[in-house]
Each structure stands twice: as C-alpha cells, then as structure tokens.
Amino acid sequence: MTTPPPHELDVRPILAQGEEPFGAIMAAIDALQPGQALRMLAPFRPAPLFNVMANRGFDCADRRREDGVWEVTFTPQGSGPADAGMAPGSAPGAGFWPDPALVLELIGLEPPEPMVRILEEVTMLEPGQVLFALLDREPMFLFPELAQRGHEWAGNYAADGQSYRLMVRAGAKDD
Amino acid sequence: MPGKSLSPWTLSWFGSAMIALLLALVLALAAGIGPEDFDRPEALAIVHLFALGWLAQVMLGALVQFVPVLAARPLAFSRLALPALLASSLGTLALAGGFLSLDGYEIARPFFLLGPVALGLGFAMLAVMILATLVTRQTLRLPEVRMVLVALAGLAGLWLSGAAMVSTLAGSRVAVDLSQALPLHMLFGIGGFLTFAAFGVSYKLFAMFLLAPEAASWQRRAVFALAAMMAGLMLTGLLMLAGDAGITPLLIAVCGISLAGAALYLDDVRRLWQARRRAHPELNMSWSRMALGFLALSVLLLPFAIWQGGALARASVFAALVGWLSTLTLAQMIRITAFLTWIQIFAPLIGRRKVPTVQSLTHPRRAGLALTIWSLSAAIGTLSLATGFHAGFRLALCGLLIAATQILCELVAIRSLSHLPAPERPGLLPPLILPAFLKSQHSAENQI
Ligand code: HEM
Numbered sequence: 130m131t132t133p134p135p136h137e138l139d140v141r142p143i144l145a146q147g148e149e150p151f152g153a154i155m156a157a158i159d160a161l162q163p164g165q166a167l168r169m170l171a172p173f174r175p176a177p178l179f180n181v182m183a184n185r186g187f188d189c190a191d192r193r194r195e196d197g198v199w200e201v202t203f204t205p206q207g208s209g210p211a212d213a214g215m216a217p218g219s220a221p222g223a224g225f226w227p228d229p230a231l232v233l234e235l236i237g238l239e240p241p242e243p244m245v246r247i248l249e250e251v252t253m254l255e256p257g258q259v260l261f262a263l264l265d266r267e268p269m270f271l272f273p274e275l276a277q278r279g280h281e282w283a284g285n286y287a288a289d290g291q292s293y294r295l296m297v298r299a300g301a302k303d304d
Numbered sequence: 305m306p307g308k309s310l311s312p313w314t315l316s317w318f319g320s321a322m323i324a325l326l327l328a329l330v331l332a333l334a335a336g337i338g339p340e341d342f343d344r345p346e347a348l349a350i351v352h353l354f355a356l357g358w359l360a361q362v363m364l365g366a367l368v369q370f371v372p373v374l375a376a377r378p379l380a381f382s383r384l385a386l387p388a389l390l391a392s393s394l395g396t397l398a399l400a401g402g403f404l405s406l407d408g409y410e411i412a413r414p415f416f417l418l419g420p421v422a423l424g425l426g427f428a429m430l431a432v433m434i435l436a437t438l439v440t441r442q443t444l445r446l447p448e449v450r451m452v453l454v455a456l457a458g459l460a461g462l463w464l465s466g467a468a469m470v471s472t473l474a475g476s477r478v479a480v481d482l483s484q485a486l487p488l489h490m491l492f493g494i495g496g497f498l499t500f501a502a503f504g505v506s507y508k509l510f511a512m513f514l515l516a517p518e519a520a521s522w523q524r525r526a527v528f529a530l531a532a533m534m535a536g537l538m539l540t541g542l543l544m545l546a547g548d549a550g551i552t553p554l555l556i557a558v559c560g561i562s563l564a565g566a567a568l569y570l571d572d573v574r575r576l577w578q579a580r581r582r583a584h585p586e587l588n589m590s591w592s593r594m595a596l597g598f599l600a601l602s603v604l605l606l607p608f609a610i611w612q613g614g615a616l617a618r619a620s621v622f623a624a625l626v627g628w629l630s631t632l633t634l635a636q637m638i639r640i641t642a643f644l645t646w647i648q649i650f651a652p653l654i655g656r657r658k659v660p661t662v663q664s665l666t667h668p669r670r671a672g673l674a675l676t677i678w679s680l681s682a683a684i685g686t687l688s689l690a691t692g693f694h695a696g697f698r699l700a701l702c703g704l705l706i707a708a709t710q711i712l713c714e715l716v717a718i719r720s721l722s723h724l725p726a727p728e729r730p731g732l733l734p735p736l737i738l739p740a741f742l743k744s745q746h747s748a749e750n751q752i
Contacts, residue, residue, distance in 0.1 A: 180378050217376060237515055237581045241647065241662065245654050252655035266518060269373055274651050290519050 135166040135202060144172060154178070158185065158203075166204040166221065174199050174276070188217040193279045195301035216285045218272060223283030226298055229261035230254060236265055236292060244271040247297060251280055254299035264293040313385040314644065315719075317365020318637060319737035320393055322712050324357025325630075329705040337701075338694045342618055345407040349400040355493060355625060356396040356423070362633050363501050364392070364430050366640075367452065370505055371434050374452070375443045380436035381429075388429035395422030399470075406473060416474055420467040427463055431456055447524045451504030454531045458496025461539050465489035468545070480545050487555055487610065488541050494624045495562060496538055499599075500531050502632060503569055506592070509636060510573060513589050514580035523572035530565040534558055559610050566603040570596060587668050591635035591675045598627025598682060605690075619690035626704065627682040634711055635675055642666045642718050648734055649721070660728050667714060667723050674710035677703050 138157045140150035150171075157167055167187075169175070178201075179189045187203040194200055204221055215223065231250060235243040243264050248271070251260055267284070275282050279300030286293050328350050335346045342351075372379045379385075395418075402416025434456065443449045465488055472479040511518045537558055541551045573596060605620035642665045650659040681703030688696030719736050721729045 176378075180380055180382070183377050239515060239582065240512060241643070241651070244651070245659065248651075248654040265515065266512065267376065269376075270647050270651065274654070277652070291517055 133162050133165040135168040136161055137168045137170070139170040141170060141172050141198070158182075158187075161205075164205055166202055169201045169203070171199045171201065172197075175201060183217075188219075190218055190220045190281070191276045192220070192281055192300060193277060195279065214285055215283050216267065219283035219285070220281035220298070223281075223296055223298075226259050226283075226296060227257070228259070229296065230258040231260045233260065233262040235262050238265075240266075240268070241270065244268050244274070247271060247295070248274060248278075251275075251297050251299050256299055256301050258299050260297045260299070262295045262297070264295060267293050268295065313389060314365050314369040315641070315737045316386075317361055317368065317389055318641065318715075320389060321358050321362035321365065322708075322715065324353055324361065324393075324396065325708050326705070326712065328353040328358060329701060329708055333698075333701050333705060339615070339618065339689050339692045339697045340694075345403045345405075348406070349403040352403070353396065353400045355498075356399070357393070359498055359625065359629050359633065361389075361392060361396075362637065363498060363505075364388075366505055366633075367434055367501065368430070369640075369644075370508070371437050371452065374446065374449055374508065375437050375440065377437060377440075379433060381433045384429040384433050388426045388433070390426075391422050391429065392426030395419050395424075395426055398422055402470070413474070416470060420463070420470050424463055424467070427459055431459070447520045447528045448504045448507050450528050451500055451507075451531060454528070454535050455497055455501035455504060457535045457539070458492055458500055461535070461542060462489065462492040462497050464542055465492055465545075481548065484551055485545055488538060488545065488551065490621060491555075491558060492538055494621065494629075495558075496535055498629050499624070500535075502629060503527065503531070506573075506632070507576075510576050510589070510592070513582075513639070514576055514585055515582040516576040516580045521572055521575060523568045523575070527565050527568045527572065530561050530568070534561045534565065537561070555610050559606050562603055562606055566599060570600060586639065586663075587672055587675070588635045588639035591672075591679070592632055594675075594679045595628050595632035595635065598623050598631060598679075598686075601686065602628055615690055615692055619686050622689050623682070623686045626685060627679070631675070631679055631682065634678060634708075638666065638671050638711065638714060638718070641715055645719055645721070649730060653730075660724055664728075665718050665721060665723055667717065670710065671714050674707045674714065677710070678707035681707065 136157060138154065140153065143150040143153055154167075154169065161167060174191060174193070179191075182189055182203050186206050188206055189201060189203055191199060191201040202221060206217075231254065233246060233250060235246055238246070243262070247260065247262055247268070254260060267286070272282065275297060281298045281300065282295060284293060284295035331346075331353065332350045335350065337344070337347050337350060341347050368379065368385055397419075398415040399419025401412050402414075402419050403412075405412035405416050434452065438444075438449050438452065465485055468478065468480045469482060469485050469489060472482060472485075507524065508518070510516070537554055541554045541558075544551050544554070602620045602623035605616055605623060609617035609620040642662050646660075646662045646665055653659050681700040684696055684703065685700030687693070688700060716736065717723060720733060
C-alpha cells in the first residue's frame with residue numbers, strides 16, 4: 130500500500146487577511162484521498178481544531194518549528210503502516226527515526242518525575258537525535274510541553290499494558 | 305496528544321465547591337441543626353448545599369479534568385464547562401433556597417421549581433461533554449470508563465427522583481409517594497452517582513499515587529457488573545414509583561448488591577496497595593484509607609438504615625457523605641491542586657532552570673492535622689447521629705468547619721506557592737481559581 134504524501138495547507142495568509150480559515154480547512158479535508166494526511170501551517174497552536182478533527186476521525190500531531198510556525202499533521206485514524214499501533218498524537222513516520230542516542234528507564238518514578246527527566250535530557254540532545262524512555266504510564270502532561278518546544282514524539286503501551294514506550298526526537302535547541 | 309492537558313475550569317469547580325462546603329457547615333451551625341432536625345426544611349437546604357454544592361460539583365469538576373486522561377483525547381465541547389458550572393451552582397442555590405418555602409417563606413417558592421430546572425441543564429451539559437469524550441470503541445473496554453458511565457446513569461436517576469419529589473412538594477399534578485421515593489433518591493445520590501464516580505476515578509488515581517500496576521482485575525469487572533445491575537434496579541424502581549408499586553423488595557436487593565460491591569471494591573484497592581512500588585505512600589493515600597473505612601461503615605449500616613430508617617439511616621448517610629466521600633475528596637484535592645499548580649507553573653521551566661518538587665508546594669503537617677480533625681469529627685458525628693446525642697453532633701459540626709477552613713487556607717497557600725522559598729517563586733502567578741488563558745494567543749486561536 131502506498132500512502133499519498135500529506136496535503137499541505139498554509140492558513141497564515143488567510144489569517145493575515147483577517148479571514149476565517151475554518152472553511153478552507155474543511156474543504157481541504159473533504160478533498161483528501163483515502164489515507165492521505167493534512168499538514169497545516171499556522172501562526173499559533175490551533176487547539177480548538179483538534180477536537181473537531183478527532184471527531185472526524187483524524188489523529189493530530191503538532192509541533193512548533195524553529196521559526197515559531199506551528200506544523201500540525203492530521204492523519205486519518207488507522208492509516209500508515211509504519212505507525213500502526215501508535216498512540217493518538219504520535220508523530221507519523223517514527224519507524225524511520227534513527228536509533229536512540231539515549232535510553233531512559235523511568236519505571237517506578239512518581240509523576241511528574243518522568244516528565245522532568247525526559248525534558249531535561251531532551252534539551253541536551255542535538256537536533257534530530259532520538260531518546261527512548263520506558264515509563265509506567267502515558268505521560269499525558271508531557272506531550273503538550275514537547276510540542277510547545279518543537280520536539281516530536283511517538284509512543285504506545287507495551288502489549289501487556291504494564292509499561293509505556295516513548296520515543297522523542299529532539300527539535301531545534303531552544304533558549 | 306494535543307490538548308490533553310489541563311482543563312482550564314477544573315480549579316473554578318474546586319473553588320466553587322469549597323465555598324459551598326464552608327457555607328453548608330456555617331449554616332448548619334447557625335441554624336442550630338441537631339440529630340433530630342433532619343426533616344426541617346433548613347436541614348434539607350443544608351444537606352443539598354453539601355451534597356450538590358460541595359460533593360457533586362467537586363466530583364463533576366474532577367471528571368471534566370479526568371475524562372480526557374481516561375479517553376486519551378481532548379475534552380469534547382469544552383466550551384460548555386463554564387455554563388455548566390454556572391447552571392449547577394445557581395441550581396443548587398435555588399434548590400436550597402426553595403426548600404425554605406416549605407417553612408412558609410412564600411417568596412422562596414419560585415426558586416424551588418427553578419432549582420431542578422437549572423440543575424438539570426447543568427447536568428445535561430456535563431453529560432454531553434463527558435459522553436462525547438468517552439464513548440469510543442477503545443475506551444468503552446476500560447472498566448473505569450464504564451464505571452463513570454454508570455455514575456452518569458445514577459446522576460440521571462438522582463435528578464428524576466429529586467425533581468419528582470420537588471414537584472410533589474410544590475403541590476403540582478405530578479406527584480409520587482415521598483416515603484417510597486426518598487430512600488431511592490438517597491441511594492441514587494450517594495451510591496448510584498457519587499460513589500460510582502468516586503470508584504471510577506479512584507482506580508486510576510490510586511494506581512498513580514501508589515505506583516501500582518494499572519491493569520484491571522476480576523474484582524474491578526465484578527464491581528462494574530454489580531454497579532450496572534444496581535443502577536438498572538434503581539431505574540426500574542423509579543418506573544415502579546410512577547406506577548404506585550411498592551419497592552421494598554427492590555431496596556433489599558440493592559442493599560445486598562451494595563454490600564457485595566463495596567467488599568469487592570475494597571478488596572481491589574487492597575490488591576493495589578499490596579502491589580505498590582512506593583514504600584511510603586503520601587498523605588493523600590493514607591487519608592484515603594480512612595475514607596475507605598467510612599465506606600465500609602456506611603455500607604454496613606445500610607441494612608439497618610433500610611429496615612429501621614431513623615437514627616441509623618441518618619448515621620449511614622452521614623458516614624457516606626462526610627466520612628467516605630468528603631474525606632476522600634479533600635485528601636485527593638490537596639494533592640491534585642498541588643500537581644496541577646506545579647504543571648501550570650513549572651512544566652515550561654523544566655530543563656531551563658531548576659524546578660522544585662511537587663511536594664515542596666505543600667505543607668503535609670498542616671494538611672494532615674486538618675484531615676485528622678475532619679475524620680475525627682466525621683466519626684463523632686456518625687456516632688452522635690446513631691445515638692441521638694445532640695451535643696456530640698454540634699461538636700462534630702464545629703470540628704468539620706475548623707478542618708474545612710484549614711484545608712481552604714492550605715489550598716490557597718498551594719495556589720500562591722507560599723510554601724516555596726521566595727527565590728524559587730516565579731514573579732507572575734496564575735489566577736487563584738480562574739483559567740489563565742494565554743492572552744496573546746487567545747484572540748487568534750478563537751478564529752479557528
Ligand atoms: C448528590 C446529590 C444528592 C444527594 C446526596 C441528596 C440527598 C438527599 C437526602 C439525604 C435527602 C433526605 C434529607 C433529609 O431527610 O433531611 C434528600 C431529600 C430531598 N432531595 Fe435530595 N439529594 C441530592 C440531589 C437532589 C436533587 C438534584 C434534587 C432535585 C432535583 C433533590 C431533591 C430532594 C427533595 C425534594 C428532597 C425532600 C424529600 C422530602 O421532603 O421528603 N435532591 N436528598
């Protein structure tokens with residue numbers, strides 16, 4: 130199966146003209162081929178849209194690029210062979226990331242300690258390097274923070290449901 | 305997952321609930337309520353300020369925060385959170401005020417009817433948010449999620465039974481036999497709604513705070529099955545009320561299910577406790593154990609409450625509302641407020657500067673003292689109700705008020721980071737209970 134490349138939609142010009150991009154986004158969604166993702170560029174994190182898209186059967190992955198632009202990818206649920214079984218919100222294509230430069234064993238730590246450790250470590254990585262972490266549970270408060278800082282992540286529960294596996298790919302260095 | 309973070313209104317729900325708690329206790333002291341006065345309209349008003357204003361609001365606020373975590377997706381229709389809070393607060397005040405019309409204050413009468421309407425609206429908005437978030441094929445498999453759904457069915461039954469009684473008392477054509485409706489109503493409120501919701505939320509919270517494995521057990525599935533059966537029986541009971549049939553056999557069945565369900569739930573928590581990886585559980589967990597003791601006590605009193613009514617019924621209700629549900633909520637609320645405050649303020653600073661621990665936002669000794677006073681007073685109150693001991697009950701009310709005030713002070717201290725040494729505090733703090741929207745992004749975000 131070949132998946133068509135994501136359709137790209139830049140809503141910044143629309144917003145710059147003071148107009149509502151919602152119609153353009155919905156039109157783009159309706160025009161997608163089966164399995165095709167939508168990659169949207171926006172000047173801010175379009176949080177209200179995530180819910181609308183989740184209800185239409187799309188998973189969302191967001192990150193802030195180095196230039197401050199938010200890149201949000203909406204992937205139809207259950208598509209993309211490389212990403213099968215990943216938790217909603219995981220970056221597409223994580224199967225092709227390089228081997229982890231760092232492995233963190235974070236089992237048995239109380240929240241938010243795992244989040245602190247991951248954020249501290251990922252700050253030290255070079256852009257593009259990958260960190261792998263093993264946790265007790267899904268670190269739900271970590272994800273918005275990673276996105277805000279421009280890092281990508283992909284994760285899921287191990288088959289027995291007893292631990293959570295997380296990969297984080299460092300974005301550009303912040304501060 | 306995008307947006308899978310703080311629900312901005314959670315702390316507003318908590319704040320509103322704390323105010324109702326203090327108000328209920330102050331009024332109970334001021335109105336001179338004793339063990340014999342529970343049928344007085346003032347007592348009805350205070351009971352509902354406590355049950356709806358404090359417990360129901362804090363539980364619903366917690367669900368709004370918690371349901372997205374359970375479902376691993378953002379809260380649906382999150383814009384309804386504020387109108388739902390306003391409607392349920394107004395409805396509670398109106399219902400409480402309306403009860404006074406039973407004492408002949410005619411001006412309060414319109415409020416008596418307004419109360420159920422506003423409460424119904426608020427509950428409906430919450431149900432929409434929670435259901436639309438939870439109901440997906442993956443999440444429905446989780447016993448915790450199913451438990452929350454049963455609690456919503458309990459909430460519906462609670463509202464129906466309450467509204468039917470209000471309609472009867474207000475002298476309208478829709479009338480039910482109050483002596484039959486009341487036990488069902490109390491079982492819906494305490495068991496079907498609040499306790500089931502507390503079960504659903506506590507599985508996840510306990511596993512997290514004890515660092516115990518999350519996987520569901522057979523006990524959990526059995527508790528869910530019993531809860532669903534109990535909700536079904538009680539909803540049948542509502543129909544039977546409408547048809548003027550006697551519901552005593554049904555109440556006996558519900559009583560048996562409650563005993564079995566509570567025993568299985570307690571066994572499940574014991575299992576989590578033993579499998580924990582954290583050697584010394586924190587304050588919130590040790591006090592939750594106390595709450596579990598009150599759960600056992602109130603369920604053991606239940607057969608007597610149903611058979612005899614009267615003093616033992618009041619003791620059972622008090623042990624459940626004040627001992628079990630309130631102690632659990634207060635203990636967890638302190639911990640959750642500290643956690644949410646920490647995330648809100650320090651998460652963006654991780655890796656950029658040294659961040660304090662969550663624990664350093666709290667003052668465990670002070671919170672522990674307050675929770676000791678609370679539980680002791682709950683025990684004294686239960687005993688005094690069972691024995692009709694007036695002075696003991698008044699003493700218990702004083703203790704509860706002192707403890708609640710202490711806890712409120714501790715919550716404010718946590719929110720304003722006042723336990724942290726000054727150099728570790730950031731200059732600008734978020735508002736105490738209102739959401740802190742990102743000002744610069746807010747206007748733009750609303751366009752999408
Ligand atoms: C969690 C929520 C609730 C709980 C725990 C609860 C509990 C109780 C209890 C314990 C009583 C008996 C009080 C006494 O005898 O002193 C009672 C009576 C009553 N409740 Fe509620 N209640 C809840 C919600 C509601 C709601 C939402 C309504 C209305 C829509 C309502 C309407 C009534 C009425 C009208 C009575 C008086 C019945 C009579 O005079 O015999 N309640 N409730």
